[in-house]
Amino acid sequence: MKAVQIMGFGTADVLRINDVDRPAPGAGEVLVSVGATSVNGHDVIVRSGEVKMMSGRRFPIGVGLDFAGTVAATGAGVESYRVGDRVWGMVHPRQRHSVAGAAEYVVVSANRVAHAPADLSSVEAASLVVAGATALIALRDSVHLADGERVLVRGAAGGVGTAAVQLAHSMGGHVTALARDRHAGLLTDLGADEVLDYGSTTSDQIGPFDVIVDTVGSELNCYRSRLAKGGRMVTVGLSASALGAIAASSVHGSRRIRTFSANPETSVLRDVADLVTSGSLRPVVDSVYPLADIATAHQAFERGGVVGKHVVTVPRSSV
Incomplete structure (x- = not known):
């Protein structure tokens, strides 16, 4: 073969x-x-x-x-x-x-x-295998997104980003997508309440957010500062600088930067399939x-x- x-x-x-x-x-x-x-x-x-x-x-x-x-x-x-x-x-x-x-x-x-x-x-x-499973683990299991919370998805047009926008919307979040301006129509269709152009939007211009899902892996401390009290941030965009920011944030309680290695077994893959079947994820x-x-x-x-x-x-x- x-x-x-x-x-x-x-x-x-x-x-x-x-x-x-x-x-x-x-x-x-x-x-x-x-x-x-x-x-x-x-x-x-x-x-x-x-x-x-x-x-x-x-x-x-x-x-x-x-x-x-x-x-x-x-x-x-x-x-x-x-x-x-x-x-x-x-x-x-x-x-x-x-x-x-x-x-x-x-x-x-x-x-x-x-x-x-x-x-x-x-x-x-x-x-959808990696993208759907990663987004689900990030929102459901890592930051425990709750209905009505304000969510920022950074790198929203990528594989994990498009899945995270959809799932955050289906979980009742108010979703802000940070991506290229030309992707605004698609991201709005996927469930984003607001789309910001990452080329012209800096971290100090936005927020606060209850939850930040980062797929980029840079400027993590700048975005962590945009968390509300009790806010949670997770990144799946790992790099040497990202690992340093994650380690340094460990003293910030709930506002630390979380990360994980997506390694879904059957139960998570079944959950993703259920989300597809229900129309929450495409x-x-x-x-x-x-x-x-x-x-x-x-x-x-x-x-x-x-x-x-x-x-x-x-x-x-x-x-």
């Missing part, structure tokens, strides 16, 4: 589509025939070599944190899924994989997949690339300006 692998740390040019053996599921595992995956910051950071402590230095390294497809086989003890079931899921972000979601087939533990929403295509489903796809052009998809992600997600389709015998 075909699988995208990192053959050395660097730019998108280090990605290769290699012929590898098709994996077989062990006990408690499922083999998924992948229909689509998406490009995530995690994939780019691993490829660049910024997290060698996590990924290791032994090549090849698999690419693709998330996936959507159908069950091709199940291992012993798996009773929740049958061959042909449409599923979505993630590989473990803190484990090394020689084959991951950007492949014709991927093997994962059964507790890392869930049945995908019936009305979504593989492309649409792949766009996919936002910026562009779709065939597997052969995954390096181009990575380059587009790194240029920024994305609206929603870059998705990569995985047809059989794709290269």
